[in-house]
Amino acid sequence: MKKSQYIRDHVSGYGKQITKATNKKFGINNSLIIRAVNGDEKALKQIGDMGKTGERLISAMPLIRENLKSYIEGIGDYNEALADIYKTGGREAAKIDKAGGDVSLENNRYNHLIEEYQTKLFADLDKEYQRHDDAMDVIELQAWIDTQMATVNTKVNLESISNKPFLAQIQANRDYEDKKIKHLLENGSDSDNSLIPKKHFSTNPVVKFWNNIREIFR
Structure with missing residues (x-):
């Protein structure tokens, strides 16, 4: 991955x-x-390993916390329910x-x-006749415009x-880089970039056919 030249740290200096x-x-x-x-693979693997370690560390406390919270909230709900009933x-x-x-x-x-x-019904009938006449005028005009367009x-x-293969190749390149980073973060030291497939639309024989079509409409 190419080194980014646009990353700027504007905050670290304020929090040394x-x-x-x-x-x-x-x-x-x-x-x-x-x-x-x-995109440094060693750093990505290190962060991936750190993430997995963190997940293991936080897995034990939620059950203890939820049980104690449930007991406390249950006593509160019981008394709140009595008040609410009355x-x-x-x-x-x-x-x-x-x-x-x-x-x-x-x-x-x-x-x-x-x-x-009953009074409104008669007024609405008159308005509906007028709406219908106006709608027919709009439909006829729209049909003419649609034909021209x-x-x-x-x-x-x-x-x-005809542009789809070229746009697809651009997106495929982006997707490959994103999947590689995600793979490294998720698997850390166990990662293997060769397991990530990459699409090659630009080498597909169909591209020549698309190029011929593109020339027709230029």
């Missing part, structure tokens, strides 16, 4: 003591990080008293809504298809 402490306590420093970013009982009793008045109000609202619906779109689509 904590960067020294991080290096002393964990063995992590700018040199290790920048070598890994630039509060809910009071609220629901008030709802029953209110329900009778709501039924009478809703009966009047129903009658009013029926009258409003179809030829241009077809030419662009065909040229886009």
Whole structure:
């Protein structure tokens, strides 16, 4: 992997003591990080090994933590539930008293809504006739425009298809580098780059055919 010339560290100078402490306590420093970013296999393997070690270290505590948390939260939930039960009982009793008045109000609202619906229906019918006329005008105009654009779109689509092998090769190169870095990080010292397949669209015989097609549409 080519060394990146664009990586700039703008923050380490402001935290010299904590960067020294991080290096002393964990063995992590700018040199290790920048070598890994630039694709140094030794650094990537080291970080991969460190990651696997960290996973092993953190695997024991979650179960202990969750059991104790469950006990504490269970006692809290029990007492909270008692309070919630009695509060809910009071609220629901008030709802029953209110329900009778709501039924009478809703009966009047129903009658009013029926009258409003009938009035709105006739107004909506008039608007629908006008909407339909306007929509037909738009459809006819759109059909004419679509016809004019179809030829241009077809030419662009065909040229886009002819570009696929070249774009695919660019992406394949990127994917290979990404997979190699991931492989090194995940497997550390056990990694083997020969196990990572790489696509070669640019050497495929079909490229000559695509080149001929591209010339047609230039």
